[in-house]
Amino acid sequence: MKILASLTVACGLMTASFAYAAVDADAAQALLKKSDCFKCHAIDKKKDGTPYKEVAKKYKGKADAEDKLTKHITLEPMVEIDGKKEKHKAIKSKDPAEIKNAVQWILSL
Numbered sequence: 001m002k003i004l005a006s007l008t009v010a011c012g013l014m015t016a017s018f019a020y021a022a023v024d025a026d027a028a029q030a031l032l033k034k035s036d037c038f039k040c041h042a043i044d045k046k047k048d049g050t051p052y053k054e055v056a057k058k059y060k061g062k063a064d065a066e067d068k069l070t071k072h073i074t075l076e077p078m079v080e081i082d083g084k085k086e087k088h089k090a091i092k093s094k095d096p097a098e099i100k101n102a103v104q105w106i107l108s109l
């Protein structure tokens with residue numbers, strides 16, 4: 001168990017430093033998959049939510065893009081789905097580096 005715990009910590013640290021170096025697309029997609037995000041968003045097809053490519057376009061060049069998206073996927077703001085107000089789903093992670101990586105991946109599309 002001890003070994004497993006330190007391995008987990010080591011991996012966490014690696015992900016954290018990696019997130020600053022480059023976007024880890026596989027990790028980002030795995031996290032969004034785990035969080036059911038693809039239920040309503042596709043990369044380039046319209047579903048209940050905007051395609052991620054359009055989100056990236058909308059925020060391109062905006063200095064507060066990362067901050068806005070991070071808040072959107074962690075604070076459960078209200079959104080409208082089929083004319084009904086619902087809480088937007090929150091991402092299933094408490095790791096800021098992991099969340100940042102997912103946000104940067106969306107913005108990189």
Ligand code: HEC
Nearest residue numbers: 035036037039040048049050055072073079080089090091
């Ligand atoms: C039940 C459907 C649903 C699920 C599940 C869902 N979303 Fe959304 N999402 C929406 C709707 C509706 C909006 C608001 C209108 C739009 O942008 O299409 C939205 C908006 C967004 C936006 C754009 C915010 C903006 O300011 O333009 C992002 C980014 C986003 N979602 C990411 C995610 C992520 C990441 C997840 C998984 C944690 C997720 N969504 C899960 C429906 C959903």
